[in-house]
Structures are given as C-alpha cells and as structure tokens.
Amino acid sequence: MAVVATETAELESLLRDAFPEASELRVTDRTGGGDHFLIEVTSARFDDLSLVDQHRLVNDALAAPFASGRIHEMRIKTRGTT
C-alpha cells in the first residue's frame, strides 16, 4: 500500500507544480492498484482551450511517470473556471 500511496502523491505533486493556480486538483487511484488513476483539474488556464489542448497540458505534466510504464490508465477530467 505504501507504494500505491507514493504513486498517487507523486502524480499530485507533479500536477501541483504544473498547475499552481488550479482551483481544484485531485488524483484518485481508481482500483487501489496504483496504476489506474482519475485526474481532475479545474484551472483558469483551461478557460480558452479546447478539451484536447486541456488534456495535452495534463498529459505533458505527467509524461515522465506515464513513460515509465507504471501507469496503465489515466482518466482525465479538466474544467475551466468560466
């Protein structure tokens, strides 16, 4: 379980660095296995971006852990503030 908690915390920390202005930021381990995550971010930076560009920013922030192969699935939910 310690490993799982670490993975969640690491993703959250990477996201906080990438989106310091986020009004909502949540990482949920969907299965408890530390490899299926739901990422939720609400940020004013998304206000004028298409969904695909919003998700690109999240994907970029998590590129390193994703490339490592440890993450099997990321579900992403992004929201602007307007």
Place this chain on the structure above:
Amino acid sequence: MNDELRTRIKSVIDTEPVTLFMKGTPQFVMCGNSERALQALRSAGAPVTAVDVLPDPEIRQELSAVSGWPTIPQVFINGELVGGADIVQELAATGELERKLGESLGDAYRDEAEERVVSVLVPA
C-alpha cells in the same frame, strides 16, 4: 522511427472522415477505453474507420509521435485529433460531438455512416 509506417498512419488520419485508433477491432474490442470511445462515436452516428494498434507495438509509437498524444484510443475527425476516450465520451454526452461531425463532414454524415477496419501494417 519507422518512416513507412508513419506515412501510412498519417495517410489514414488525413483521408478518413473519422479514424479510431483502438486496441482490438469494433467486432472484438480488447480494452474498456477503446470500447468507451467506440460507443461514443456510435451514439453520435459517426462513420468509423478503426485501426487496431495491437498487431505491432510500433504502430502505437509512431501514432503517438504523429499526434503528440500518449494513450490509446485516439479519435481523429478530418485529420484533426479530437481526443481520447474521456474527451470523446464527454463531447458525445453534451451533443458537441454530433455538432462537430456535422460541421466537419456535412449534416448528412449519418446517412452513409459505416464501420470498417483498415490496417497500417507495412507488408513484409
């Protein structure tokens, strides 16, 4: 890098009205996220040209290099990346997907909507 494979992938994306890169085929879907994207497209009455990425890991590598998108599935409409399963599902739920399809393919896009599978594999 596999130039020929990359060219084939680009060609499918650019010539097909709606391309779905997925794990498996519409007849035999191998992943829940590919299933979500397929169902979203079906719910909007979209034509679907499916490409199975599983036969060769290089397909996925080259596709991500072309699109800058790390995960499967990936949906393209008229050459433009629309997104993965989460986005396509959300767009379908809000009606935005149908609007986008109508705008890109013409309002009568449902009339000739069919599903087909193409391969991007380079013949040996």
